[in-house]
Amino acid sequence: xTSPQERAEIKTAEILTAFxxxxxxxxxxxxxxxxxxxxxxGRIAAEIATAGDTVVVVAQTNAQVDDLVAKIATRLPGLIVxxxxxxxxxxxxxxxxxxxxxxxxxxxxxxxxxxxxxAAKWAQxxxxxxxxxxxxxxxxxxxxxxxxxIVPLFKxxxxxxxxxxxxxxxxxxxxxxxxLPWDPMQSAVAVLLxxxxxxxxxxxxxxxxxxxxxxxxxxxxxYPFSEFTPGTHDDERxxxxxxxxxxxxxxxxVIDLAADTGWGxxxxxxxxxxxxxxxxxxATADVAVRLLQRGTETVCEHAPGGRRLTAAxxxxxxxxxxxxxxxxxxLRARGEIADGIRVDTANRLQGAEFDITVxxxxxxxxxxxxPFHLTPGRLCVLASRHRHACIxxxxxxxxxxxxxxxxxxxxxxxxxxKFPDGWEANQAVLAHLSNHxxxxxx
Amino acid sequence: MTVLTSLAKALAAxxxxxxxxxxxxxxxxxxxxxxxxxxxxxxxxxxPLAAMVGSDRARPTLIVTRQPRERAERLQFAGRLASxxxxxxxxxxxxxxxxxxxxxxxxxxVDAPQIWVPNPAGIEFVRTLGRMTRLRQIEGPWxxxxxVRDLGIWLTWFAEQAEFxxxxxxxxxxxxxxxxxxxxxxxxxxGNLAAQMAWLDPPEGMDVASxxxxxxxxxxxxxxxxxxxxxxxRLFLEPALRDLASAxxxxxxxxxxxxxxxxxxEQMRPTWELVWTAxxxxxxxxxxxxxxxxxxxxxxxxxSFHQYVANGGNPQAKRDSAGRSAHRxxxxxxxxxxxxxxxxxxxxxxxxxxRLTGEAFAGQVVDVDATRRVPGLRRSVLRPLVTxxxxxxxxxxxxxHVYDPARNGQQAVITSVNETEDGWRIELELQNQMGGGQxxxxxxxxxxxxxxxxxxxxxxxxxxxxxxTREETPWTHGGPPPDSTPVVEDAAEDWS
Numbered sequence: 001x002t003s004p005q006e007r008a009e010i011k012t013a014e015i016l017t018a019f020x021x022x023x024x025x026x027x028x029x030x031x032x033x034x035x036x037x038x039x040x041x042g043r044i045a046a047e048i049a050t051a052g053d054t055v056v057v058v059a060q061t062n063a064q065v066d067d068l069v070a071k072i073a074t075r076l077p078g079l080i081v082x083x084x085x086x087x088x089x090x091x092x093x094x095x096x097x098x099x100x101x102x103x104x105x106x107x108x109x110x111x112x113x114x115x116x117x118x119a120a121k122w123a124q125x126x127x128x129x130x131x132x133x134x135x136x137x138x139x140x141x142x143x144x145x146x147x148x149x150i151v152p153l154f155k156x157x158x159x160x161x162x163x164x165x166x167x168x169x170x171x172x173x174x175x176x177x178x179x180l181p182w183d184p185m186q187s188a189v190a191v192l193l194x195x196x197x198x199x200x201x202x203x204x205x206x207x208x209x210x211x212x213x214x215x216x217x218x219x220x221x222x223y224p225f226s227e228f229t230p231g232t233h234d235d236e237r238x239x240x241x242x243x244x245x246x247x248x249x250x251x252x253x254v255i256d257l258a259a260d261t262g263w264g265x266x267x268x269x270x271x272x273x274x275x276x277x278x279x280x281x282x283a284t285a286d287v288a289v290r291l292l293q294r295g296t297e298t299v300c301e302h303a304p305g306g307r308r309l310t311a312a313x314x315x316x317x318x319x320x321x322x323x324x325x326x327x328x329x330x331l332r333a334r335g336e337i338a339d340g341i342r343v344d345t346a347n348r349l350q351g352a353e354f355d356i357t358v359x360x361x362x363x364x365x366x367x368x369x370x371p372f373h374l375t376p377g378r379l380c381v382l383a384s385r386h387r388h389a390c391i392x393x394x395x396x397x398x399x400x401x402x403x404x405x406x407x408x409x410x411x412x413x414x415x416x417x418k419f420p421d422g423w424e425a426n427q428a429v430l431a432h433l434s435n436h437x438x439x440x441x442x
Numbered sequence: 443m444t445v446l447t448s449l450a451k452a453l454a455a456x457x458x459x460x461x462x463x464x465x466x467x468x469x470x471x472x473x474x475x476x477x478x479x480x481x482x483x484x485x486x487x488x489x490p491l492a493a494m495v496g497s498d499r500a501r502p503t504l505i506v507t508r509q510p511r512e513r514a515e516r517l518q519f520a521g522r523l524a525s526x527x528x529x530x531x532x533x534x535x536x537x538x539x540x541x542x543x544x545x546x547x548x549x550x551x552v553d554a555p556q557i558w559v560p561n562p563a564g565i566e567f568v569r570t571l572g573r574m575t576r577l578r579q580i581e582g583p584w585x586x587x588x589x590v591r592d593l594g595i596w597l598t599w600f601a602e603q604a605e606f607x608x609x610x611x612x613x614x615x616x617x618x619x620x621x622x623x624x625x626x627x628x629x630x631x632x633g634n635l636a637a638q639m640a641w642l643d644p645p646e647g648m649d650v651a652s653x654x655x656x657x658x659x660x661x662x663x664x665x666x667x668x669x670x671x672x673x674x675x676r677l678f679l680e681p682a683l684r685d686l687a688s689a690x691x692x693x694x695x696x697x698x699x700x701x702x703x704x705x706x707x708e709q710m711r712p713t714w715e716l717v718w719t720a721x722x723x724x725x726x727x728x729x730x731x732x733x734x735x736x737x738x739x740x741x742x743x744x745x746s747f748h749q750y751v752a753n754g755g756n757p758q759a760k761r762d763s764a765g766r767s768a769h770r771x772x773x774x775x776x777x778x779x780x781x782x783x784x785x786x787x788x789x790x791x792x793x794x795x796x797r798l799t800g801e802a803f804a805g806q807v808v809d810v811d812a813t814r815r816v817p818g819l820r821r822s823v824l825r826p827l828v829t830x831x832x833x834x835x836x837x838x839x840x841x842x843h844v845y846d847p848a849r850n851g852q853q854a855v856i857t858s859v860n861e862t863e864d865g866w867r868i869e870l871e872l873q874n875q876m877g878g879g880q881x882x883x884x885x886x887x888x889x890x891x892x893x894x895x896x897x898x899x900x901x902x903x904x905x906x907x908x909x910x911t912r913e914e915t916p917w918t919h920g921g922p923p924p925d926s927t928p929v930v931e932d933a934a935e936d937w938s
């Protein structure tokens with residue numbers, strides 16, 4: 001039996017060989033949440049650069065680019081790393097390294113062995129030059145029309161991404177292209193694979209983030225065709241909640257349950273509400289604050305002796321921005337203790353990692369389930385940000401709501417079909433949560 | 443549906459009268475609109491039955507197929523429609539003016555044609571008829587007259603323009619009305635032009651409630667098409683078509699055809715009148731300030747497409763190539779963003795919607811540092827600071843760009859957002875449109891106490907590498923497609 005580390009290492013070596021020696025124009029790597037995607041991107045870029053070639057790294061957002069530049073520059077102290085940016089970009093303090101150059105035109109970065117920029121920025125590059133190697137990070141979040149523009153710049157490309165996350169978005173109704181193999185609304189990888197059926201994606205085998213308690217659910221609900229295992233054992237990640245607290249509330253009960261099992265579902269009584277339902281918002285904020293008040297401690301491979309859970313290691317996730325605003329306000333009302341808790345929408349939490357997450361279920365209190373709420377990626381992002389436990393807050397009646405709203409989107413011939421279907425993924429998560437339920441009765 | 447739309451609908455239902463959604467009309471209306479009221483035969487994809495066409499309300503041209511079940515008759519129908527439509531298109535294209543002084547000015551038509559149909563299904567009719575005719579060959583086997591193919595090319599152009607948010611080329615009357623007024627009925631009911639007009643313009647001496655129930659009676663208010671009323675189909679159309687098929691002599695045939703024409707005219711006439719009344723109602727609404735500029739761009743598009751057709755350009759392909767679809771998506775997004783932003787800048791009711799969703803805020807200037815300078819690349823630059831107190835619920839972040847609709851979209855960057863007891867205090871750094879001098883030009887920096895509005899909604903301009911042509915399609919998108927010379931089989935459909 002090989003250890004998870006060994007298996008991940010073998011896979012990484014395999015990907016590196018397939019990319020650099022395989023002679024293929026495109027290699028795709030699918031990665032489950034927290035499987036070391038960015039580490040892989042950084043490492044492959046560094047290995048190619050060390051071997052003497054110039055490599056380009058394409059990411060989707062400026063924050064991702066900054067992050068990658070810092071990682072790669074630290075890894076390659078002897079080589080110059082270029083950061084392609086817009087005019088007037090001010091590098092954050094983490095990028096003030098001696099071997100980082102910043103420029104808005106790629107021709108101003110001639111000495112760089114590694115050049116990193118957003119896909120949108122590369123789509124503006126009007127250089128006669130081409131590059132032998134490109135690594136595209138978060139490739140499932142890039143739309144295929146952007147890919148169309150940047151492909152001619154590079155000879156060989158590696159695409160790394162998480163197929164379970166949120167698809168790229170457009171306010172336009174793209175029905176006229178549905179079914180076309182080059183549908184511009186689809187993700188870059190979906191189009192690439194559709195047109196090049198001989199490319200078989202590699203899969204990263206180990207999730208370092210998700211605990212054993214979450215891996216199985218996330219895999220069955222969101223990645224039914226992938227095989228990945230947790231990097232840690234059941235007993236390597238534990239939570240202790242030392243303070244019992246006088247006047248035990250439902251928030252305490254759900255915290256205790258989540259501390260034991262990794263999951264908790266605080267179920268409020270059924271009611272159809274506005275998105276910013278005051279009771280659900282208050283319950284969500286209470287759970288987050290209560291975690292801190294009770295001095296929760298987490299034990300993991302980084303801190304075998306246990307460490308105190310801090311606000312910065314907690315995230316509160318929701319589907320809509322007005323919900324985020326309402327929860328932020330509720331947390332502020334609970335005093336200084338909540339300072340530093342990250343409250344955000346699923347879209348913005350993509351790629352982030354926390355010890356414990358508290359999420360407001362996207363379908364809580366709703367009277368209908370729209371395609372927006374049924375997107376499997378949204379729930380997947382919310383349910384896979386944690387290293388220890390995830391607590392879901394929602395109103396009773398979500399399974400019934402799902403049953404009343406099967407998907408009604410039109411089906412088109414030859415359309416891209418994405419598994420799993422959001423409806424099914426939601427049911428799978430709810431079925432699991434029903435065994436970790438704490439009911440708040442009024 | 444936005445909060446304000448919901449509120450307007452509730453108010454309309456409560457007061458039984460229409461409610462305004464916008465202060466202005468954001469749709470350009472031509473002085474010589476062309477109205478088409480089409481009817482199709484049930485049971486087949488786009489089998490044209492009849493159409494009422496023209497730009498004179500009093501004298502519409504009536505086109506009725508001689509035998510709607512016969513395929514060749516459909517092309518005859520297209521030919522007669524082409525005679526009506528290609529003439530105004532050509533007339534518009536002949537009258538041009540330079541875009542500006544100087545030798546580099548392009549030519550632009552003085553006015554572009556604008557087509558009105560009753561509802562979105564009418565746009566779909568235009569699109570399918572265009573698709574049915576544009577790929578036909580004008581010589582060789584199964585040749586069609588050139589005007590039929592040209593009609594197909596133009597109808598396709600109009601239908602594709604209608605996909606753009608800011609379109610002014612092909613307009614569905616129900617949508618144009620729904621952009622200005624909310625009625626107290628559902629969106630589905632608003633899709634029926636007669637029911638919608640019952641709210642906006644009930645018949646003389648009738649209240650809205652009785653006008654709406656009158657509009658639900660297909661005998662008094664026939665459907666706006668292209669689909670006909672099933673009862674009409676059963677009781678009148680079917681027997682007439684049977685008689686038409688069994689007429690043995692030309693005299694008998696033309697007698698039946700006259701009967702058919704009369705009954706179809708009866709079906710189309712009320713809708714024809716409603717579309718014209720809708721246009722009149724919309725003309726009474728003041729046009730938004732940015733409408734003429736958008737129409738100018740639409741005239742440019744018409745001019746260049748006419749140039750393309752005149753130079754013998756190929757008809758639009760049945761499917762977009764990889765580059766073409768990406769290009770079109772980018773254009774759809776860019777024009778939608780521009781339209782949304784222009785609407786918001788023009789219209790206080792539209793900006794109010796953004797204030798409710800936290801994408802805009804209005805408030806009073808409580809602090810100004812109009813002479814603040816910060817170091818720039820070569821010399822220091824003027825970057826005044828403005829602090830606004832607002833009671834709007836703001837969902838904007840520090841470093842986000844916002845724009846001032848009252849100052850032509852002057853850009854500012856949010857430098858801090860603080861919640862106070864009665865709202866928010868937002869500090870902004872102004873970025874542009876202050877002139878090049880040492881101090882800001884008068885009026886370009888808000889004064890202390892001034893009421894201001896800022897929004898994050900803006901037009902997007904993205905510079906990009908050029909989209910690949912068909913031949914340049916990269917390997918990720920299937921590579922260059924095989925040869926694309928038009929052939930006769932292009933016109934065949936899976937269902938034809």
